[in-house]
Amino acid sequence: MGLFDKLAGWLGLKKEVNVLCLGLDNSGKTTIINKLKPSNAQAQDIVPTIGFSIEKFKTSSLSFTVFDMSGQGRYRNLWEHYYKEGQAIIFVIDSADKLRMVVAKEELDTLLNHPDIKHRRIPILFFANKMDVRDALSSVKVSQLLCLENIKDKPWHICATDALKGDGLQEGVDWLQGMIRVCIKESGRHFVYYKVWNTSLHFTHILMSVKIM
Structure with a gap:
C-alpha cells in the first residue's frame, strides 16, 4: 500500500486530490513521487525527465494523472496557473547540493511572494532529501539556510x-x-496541491491528480 492510499482512506469517498510537485533537476523528486504511489504502481527504474511526460495509473481506490514538465523557461510560466487551487505544498530540497541551496532559497521566496500564495494560509511540507549522501546538510541546517523561521x-x-x-x-x-x-474544513473544497522543489539549476514540474473512486 502506498502512502497516498492512507491519505485516500482518510479523506473518504468521492474526493479528489491533485498533487503538484516542482523541483530542480537531480533532486530526487521523481523518486519521492514514485515512493508515494501504491506499491504495485511503483517503477523499478527511475529515469530523469526530459522535456514533457504524462503518467497515469490506478489502484482500487485512486486514479492518478501526473504531468512532468521540464524546467525550461518556456514552461515555467505554466506553474503559477495551478497556485490558486493549491491547498498544500510539498517543497523538496536536495540536502547534498550545498552550492545550489541559495537557488532553492530564491525560488522559495519567489513562490511565497506570488499573489496567489502570499496572503493565503497554505501548509508547506519540506522534504530535506538525500540524507543518505555523505556530508548532506541536516534538516536543521537546511531550515536555517532557507530561513524557514521567517x-x-x-x-x-x-x-x-x-x-x-x-x-x-x-x-x-x-x-x-x-x-x-x-x-478542507476551511474551504469546503476537495483539491490539494503539493509542491516539490529541489536544488539543481533546472526545474521540473509535476502535477499529480488523484481521484478517489
Whole structure:
C-alpha cells in the first residue's frame, strides 16, 4: 500500500486530490513521487525527465494523472496557473547540493511572494532529501539556510528524507493529513496541491491528480 492510499482512506469517498510537485533537476523528486504511489504502481527504474511526460495509473481506490514538465523557461510560466487551487505544498530540497541551496532559497521566496500564495494560509511540507549522501546538510541546517523561521503566516514542517529507502516520507504524509483536514474544513473544497522543489539549476514540474473512486 502506498502512502497516498492512507491519505485516500482518510479523506473518504468521492474526493479528489491533485498533487503538484516542482523541483530542480537531480533532486530526487521523481523518486519521492514514485515512493508515494501504491506499491504495485511503483517503477523499478527511475529515469530523469526530459522535456514533457504524462503518467497515469490506478489502484482500487485512486486514479492518478501526473504531468512532468521540464524546467525550461518556456514552461515555467505554466506553474503559477495551478497556485490558486493549491491547498498544500510539498517543497523538496536536495540536502547534498550545498552550492545550489541559495537557488532553492530564491525560488522559495519567489513562490511565497506570488499573489496567489502570499496572503493565503497554505501548509508547506519540506522534504530535506538525500540524507543518505555523505556530508548532506541536516534538516536543521537546511531550515536555517532557507530561513524557514521567517514563515509566520503558514504552517510548515520539515522532514529529513532518503527517497531511495522511503525514510521520512511517512512522517511528512502524516503531518500533511492534519493540514489537509484543516484546509478542507476551511474551504469546503476537495483539491490539494503539493509542491516539490529541489536544488539543481533546472526545474521540473509535476502535477499529480488523484481521484478517489
